[in-house]
Amino acid sequence: MSIQLYITRLKCLVRNKEAMFWCYLFPILLASCFFFAFNNLWKIEYFDTLPIAYVSEGEESESFEQVLEAAETSEGVKMFDIAYCDEVVAKQLLEKGDIEAYIVGSTKPELYVKGSGLNETIIKSYLDTYRQMSVTVTTILKSNPNAIEEGLIDDVMQHDTYIEAVKDDKKPAELLVYFYALLAFSCIFAANWGLDEVVNIQANLSGRGARVSVSSIPKMKLFLCNILAAFTAHFGSLILLFFYMYFIIKVDFGNNLLYLFAVCMVGSFAGLGMGAFIGVWVKKKAEVKEAILTIATLGGAFLSGMMMPDIKYMVATKFPLLSYINPVNLLTDSMYSLYYYDTYERYYTNTLLLGVIAIIFGILAIVGIRRKNYASI
Amino acid sequence: MVVKVDGLVKRYDKLVALDYLDLQVEEGEIFGLLGPNGSGKTTAINCILSLLKYDKGNIEIFGKPMGPNAYHIKKDIGIIMQNVAVFDELTVYENISYFCSLYIKDREEVKRLTQEAIEFVSLEEFKKFYPKKLSGGLLRRLNIACGIVHKPKLIILDEPTVAVDPQSRNKILEGIKKLNEEGATIIYTSHYMEEVEQICSNIAIIDKGRVIAQGTKDDLKAMISIGEKISMEVFRIEEEALEELRRLPNIYSVEHRENLLEIKSKKGKNNLVSVLEFMQRMNINFGKVITEVPTLNDVFLEITGKELRD
Incomplete structure (x- = not known):
């Protein structure tokens, strides 16, 4: 009987096109927007060694080759991975996309590129700097042949690197906040389904609730069946969102994926509990309940840095208590700590707090639902 | 029970x-x-x-x-x-x-x-x-x-x-x-x-x-006094005739509105016959005649003084 009720409720949920859009499709669309908006930023912030080819012009090229080989960023990342070949091969490599560019000659090195982009700009800038240096050194030596002994050339050659690589292989923290906030917001979106479940079993909120209330099935049993169905459908949406972000747009969530799923699960229950709580205890019309729920979830997402990452830090420093009672923030912070810290202390604290919030909401909702009859319908 | x-x-x-x-x-x-x-x-x-x-x-x-x-x-x-x-x-x-x-x-x-x-x-x-x-x-x-x-x-x-x-x-x-x-x-x-x-x-x-x-x-x-309702299509009737109609045996309510004469009578035999005889005697022309037994609306009306669908 319970399984049948669970399955039927699950059918109801997955056939609700509006709920499906907001729960399944909308977060994916939002993740895609984030991806397209920030993808270029990531590329700027990253630096990988650039594959190039060098077409030598003989022995006089040797010093230029050494310059190319020695080029590195301030963090010690080698700038160029050089293939030495003739021009025909270099052209083929460029056509195939195996290299970003090829350089011919050394006295007046010529750069050949296939398109225009950040990597091409870096190579060109490097080459321009080299040419400029060569001219400067030649000019100095012409006017002062003792410049080398006087250390003048060393001073001229001293210059700052123009590429700074990120310290490790992780994507920038500020951008990840958006994806964590999205995942967290999707967890808390379960609140809408929690509210629906209450509406469907409360006689004072719907005709269906009245029909259920006069049936011979205990209301708590039905509520638990329905909440479990809502959790199943909602957690499915989280898994789908995660897979989309992780495998399709390649968001790097670190290595603690099981922990991530665990906190999402707790977050989903917290959302369901929050919705059920508002459904039971806000003594207003359904539209008012929905509005309160929207304000609560969107407000939570805003304070957790979904719209502006700086807000998260401002709240954490100026209103720390708010950080600890905002489920969306607890969720993002748990995920963030998984990514950035080697220890799990902060993750456990956040997840535990989130669990406590879920339990409090759940208990209060159940207390309200256990009321058997109403002053008015 | x-x-x-x-x-x-x-x-x-x-x-x-x-x-x-x-x-x-x-x-x-x-x-x-x-x-x-x-x-x-x-x-x-x-x-x-x-x-x-x-x-x-x-x-x-x-x-x-x-x-x-x-x-x-x-x-x-x-x-x-x-x-x-x-x-x-x-x-x-x-x-x-x-x-x-x-x-x-x-x-x-x-x-x-x-x-x-x-x-x-x-x-x-x-x-x-x-x-x-x-x-x-x-x-x-x-x-x-x-x-x-x-x-x-x-x-x-x-x-x-x-x-x-x-x-x-x-x-x-x-x-x-x-x-x-x-x-x-x-x-x-x-x-x-x-x-x-x-x-x-x-x-x-x-x-x-x-x-x-x-x-x-x-x-x-049976709780109410109406026994029969007679509705007649009457285009013209004088006030004196209406008064006389009200004095007929068993008749206790007569109203003429929008060419419709509505007569309510108490329970009793030959109420319709006596009304028709009266109309003939007074030379009052009439069209369609409908007789109805009282409805629950009449019951409600008599007890509460208002219509069921008010």
Whole structure:
């Protein structure tokens, strides 16, 4: 009987096109927007060694080759991975996309590129700097042949690197906040389904609730069946969102994926509990309940840095208590700590707090639902 | 006795919705609860079902006190609410099956009962339809099927024919009679007196939260002084003639409005004959003549001084 009720409720949920859009499709669309908006930023912030080819012009090229080989960023990342070949091969490599560019000659090195982009700009800038240096050194030596002994050339050659690589292989923290906030917001979106479940079993909120209330099935049993169905459908949406972000747009969530799923699960229950709580205890019309729920979830997402990452830090420093009672923030912070810290202390604290919030909401909702009859319908 | 309500009082702040309401519903009858909108019918039903808290009174169903936890009583009650209460995301079949499974554990039994309910309300062709694709009448029939699918002994129908086309209304009323013939006790609330007259074996007229009259339709009609209503198409009649008409034996009310002469007479023989003789004697031309026995509306009008549909 319970399984049948669970399955039927699950059918109801997955056939609700509006709920499906907001729960399944909308977060994916939002993740895609984030991806397209920030993808270029990531590329700027990253630096990988650039594959190039060098077409030598003989022995006089040797010093230029050494310059190319020695080029590195301030963090010690080698700038160029050089293939030495003739021009025909270099052209083929460029056509195939195996290299970003090829350089011919050394006295007046010529750069050949296939398109225009950040990597091409870096190579060109490097080459321009080299040419400029060569001219400067030649000019100095012409006017002062003792410049080398006087250390003048060393001073001229001293210059700052123009590429700074990120310290490790992780994507920038500020951008990840958006994806964590999205995942967290999707967890808390379960609140809408929690509210629906209450509406469907409360006689004072719907005709269906009245029909259920006069049936011979205990209301708590039905509520638990329905909440479990809502959790199943909602957690499915989280898994789908995660897979989309992780495998399709390649968001790097670190290595603690099981922990991530665990906190999402707790977050989903917290959302369901929050919705059920508002459904039971806000003594207003359904539209008012929905509005309160929207304000609560969107407000939570805003304070957790979904719209502006700086807000998260401002709240954490100026209103720390708010950080600890905002489920969306607890969720993002748990995920963030998984990514950035080697220890799990902060993750456990956040997840535990989130669990406590879920339990409090759940208990209060159940207390309200256990009321058997109403002053008015 | 299937339902016994004693001295039920329900207040919404200062408004008294039920004012010491007493009801007795015997097994096997179709009990009609008739009253204008706002008279307290739905409130009474919600109190009987323990959905609403009430201030005073006792309610017994099947001889046992009714309460929110009385699941042993609830399993034998079917409810069809005024508003259609089904899931838009489930088909006709799935909706009926779902509500059946709130009462019945055995899956095979649920299937059998669901099929029977579908046949009962003649929705075989629509069982794969979603509620939004159904017309108002079909939707009402689905609503009824969801309420009776578990074969309850007591079925409560709260204005099930509101906004329903005549064809579906007849189908619903026939269905209610059939359910009663199969052994179910029915409580039927409505403000449509014709429906109540048509199907109910026992009727309570309710106004301002009180039962103002109760009995069979004949009992109720016998309570009032009107025996016959005669309506005649009369285009012109003098005031003196109307006065003389009022003085005829048994006639106690005469009104002429918009070419229609309406005469109410007390119970007695040959009332129509004496009226027709009078018209002939006075040389008053008249057209169509209709005689009617009093309706429940007349009963309500005489007791409360207002129309049922006011």
